[in-house]
Each structure stands twice: as structure tokens, then as C-alpha cells.
Amino acid sequence: MRRLLIDIYERLYRAYGPRHWWPGETPFEVMVGAILTQNTSWINVEKAIRRLKEERRLTVTGIHQLKKSKLASLIRSSGTYRIKADRLRVFTTFLFETYGGKISRMKKDPARALRDRLLGVKGIGPETADSILLYALGKPVFVVDAYTRRILSRHGIISEKASYEEVQQLFMDHLPADERLFNEYHALLVYLGKRVCQKTPKCDICPLESIGHGAEGIGKRA
DNA sequence: GACCAGGCACATC
DNA sequence: GATGTGCATGGT
Numbered sequence: 001m002r003r004l005l006i007d008i009y010e011r012l013y014r015a016y017g018p019r020h021w022w023p024g025e026t027p028f029e030v031m032v033g034a035i036l037t038q039n040t041s042w043i044n045v046e047k048a049i050r051r052l053k054e055e056r057r058l059t060v061t062g063i064h065q066l067k068k069s070k071l072a073s074l075i076r077s078s079g080t081y082r083i084k085a086d087r088l089r090v091f092t093t094f095l096f097e098t099y100g101g102k103i104s105r106m107k108k109d110p111a112r113a114l115r116d117r118l119l120g121v122k123g124i125g126p127e128t129a130d131s132i133l134l135y136a137l138g139k140p141v142f143v144v145d146a147y148t149r150r151i152l153s154r155h156g157i158i159s160e161k162a163s164y165e166e167v168q169q170l171f172m173d174h175l176p177a178d179e180r181l182f183n184e185y186h187a188l189l190v191y192l193g194k195r196v197c198q199k200t201p202k203c204d205i206c207p208l209e210s211i212g213h214g215a216e217g218i219g220k221r222a
Numbered sequence: 223g224a225c226c227a228g229g230c231a232c233a234t235c
Numbered sequence: 236g237a238t239g240t241g242c243a244t245g246g247t
Contacts (some may be wrong), residue, residue, distance in 0.1 A: 021228095034228085041227040044245055079227085079244040087230090125230050145228060190228055 002174040004157070008208060009181070012188035015207035019187035022135035027103050029058055030136035034128050035087050036078040047077040060101045064092035087123030094121045103136075111139040126164045134186070140177040143186045144168050147193025155208055 024030035029049065036045045051074045052058040057066055066074075072085035092101075098117065099105040106114070111133055118129035126144070133139040144167045152158045158167055175181060196206045 037227085038229040039227060039242085040229085040244075041246070044227080047245090077244065080229095080242040081244075083230085083242055123230070127229065131228075143228085147228075186228090194228090 011207045021187035027136040034131040040079045048075040140179045142171040
């Protein structure tokens with residue numbers, strides 16, 4: 001399995017090169033992006049982030065002190081904006097209550113404990129929590145998303161029914177806990193997913209065309 | 223006009 | 236525990 005996962009990574013890297021994830025000038029900007037991008041294309045998130053920057057509000061305090069209606073209007077382009085305004089404020093409240101609003105203090109928490117804490121925040125699910133851990137805080141945690149699952153199941157490496165944690169464990173059990181590897185790997189999977197592994201298969205230019213399989217059944221329910 | 227996007231919470235069975 | 240639905244804008 002280790003060999004297979006590394007083979008996939010190398011093929012993708014050779015085909016597409018570094019993806020330079022995650023765009024963001026500060027860890028907090030990445031965290032905000034992780035919440036805003038929920039079920040939303042990144043292009044629309046960028047507009048929302050630009051507006052927050054224009055208003056000089058892209059800080060923990062800046063968002064926390066904003067009126068909900070004003071915050072919602074600034075992030076409107078990212079869709080489900082009333083819900084996301086709530087989520088951002090719940091999140092900044094969490095940052096203040098738990099870390100005094102200091103990202104540096106947050107960073108000192110071990111990944112395991114931090115993940116559990118993040119999952120306890122309303123509006124933060126597994127993918128958002130892991131994106132924050134990996135892309136904002138540099139913790140070696142593998143991020144799983146819809147593309148990851150679609151690609152792996154389509155290539156017979158996992159079951160369609162495999163849970164989030166099962167897919168995550170597959171990567172983390174078989175690869176070194178390397179933040180930069182996990183960063184690049186997930187970014188490459190998303191890039192591949194957008195290009196060729198869509199819901200309607202059109203894998204004629206897929207760099208994984210002839211990978212060795214023989215690992216079917218991972219994540220199958222007993 | 224339908225469908226999708228770097229999900230999540232909640233209701234219901 | 237699985238499945239369905241609301242959230243909502245902007246691009247294709």
C-alpha cells in the first residue's frame with residue numbers, strides 16, 4: 001500500500017508539479033478560507049477574502065467585533081453567507097476563549113487534542129478541521145475530501161462507502177508524517193479531481209491510468 | 223436553466 | 236447509522 005500511495009503521488013507530481021497550496025498571507029487567513037470554502041468554489045471565496053482585507057477586518061479581533069449583518073455582507077460572494085457569518089464568529093469566539101485570540105498559542109496544542117477541540121466548534125467538521133491543522137498550522141494531518149474519495153474509489157483502492165476517518169487513516173498509516181508531503185498530496189488530488197475524475201468519468205488523460213490496483217475493499221463495512 | 227463548488231448541521235426514519 | 240434537506244452565491 002505504501003508503494004501504491006507513493007506511486008500515485010509521484011505520478012501526480014510529475015504530471016502537474018507543485019500546486020502551491022494554501023494561498024493565504026497568514027494562518028488566520030487560511031482558517032477563514034477553510035470555513036468560507038465549505039461547499040463553495042475557491043474563486044468565490046477569494047472575493048470574500050479580498051473584501052475582508054479591503055475593510056482591514058481579516059484578523060481575529062477584526063472579525064470578532066464586526067456586526068453579524070456587516071460580516072455577512074462582506075462574505076456574500078462565498079455563498080450561504082448568513083450561516084458562514086455565524087460560523088466565523090463562533091470560531092473567533094472559540095479562539096478567544098481557548099487561546100486568548102492568539103494563533104501562536106493555538107499552534108502549541110498537539111494535533112490530536114486540537115482536532116478534537118476544533119470538531120467541537122459548531123460549523124467545523126472533519127475536513128475543515130483538518131484543513132486548518134494542515135494548511136494553517138502545519139500539522140502533519142491528511143485532509144480528505146470528495147475528490148480524494150472519488151479518485152481512490154474509482155481506482156479501486158477504497159470502497160465508495162469508506163468513512164472519512166478510514167480514508168484518512170489509510171494515508172496516515174502508510175506514509176511518513178510529513179507536513180509538506182500531505183500538503184502537496186491533497187492539493188494534487190484536488191487538482192486531478194477537477195481536471196479528470198469528475199462525476200462523469202473522462203479519465204483519458206488521467207496520470208493514474210495504469211496504476212497497480214489489487215487493493216480493493218479497504219473501508220468496506222464488515 | 224440545471225448543475226456544481228476545496229461541507230456541515232439538523233431532522234427523520 | 237444511513238439518508239435527505241437547507242443553506243445561497245457565482246461560474247460553466
